[in-house]
Amino acid sequence: MLGSRYRTIVPRLAGPVRSLRRSLVSQAVQGSPAWKLGRLNHVAIAVPDMEKASTFWKHVMQADTVSESVAMPEHGVYTVFVELGNTKIELLHPYGAQSPIAGFLAKNA
Secondary structure, eight states: OHHHHHHHHHHHHHHHHHHHHHHHHHHHHTTOGGGGOOSOOEEEEEOSOHHHHHHIIIIISOOSEEOOOEEETTTTEEEEEEEETTEEEEEEEESSTTOHHHHHHHHHO
């Protein structure tokens, strides 16, 4: 019984819920400075395996350019930049166990 009742109520609610969500989001962002940022420079992605990530972006995603890995010990990372036409992806890999990226990957992997 509950199943059939649920199936009749959900479709009737779906339209108004979508409309309300759209309205709330629209009101929240109107005039917000965050929406006036302009061109995106790059997005950083922490990766557990730099070689696999670089290969993925180069061969699977067919990125325009994938740089060589560059050690940045002062920041505790290795970096690779992936160029994708109008923006870049920065791949970050830990440079040693004390790297902040190592901690991030340990918590989120």
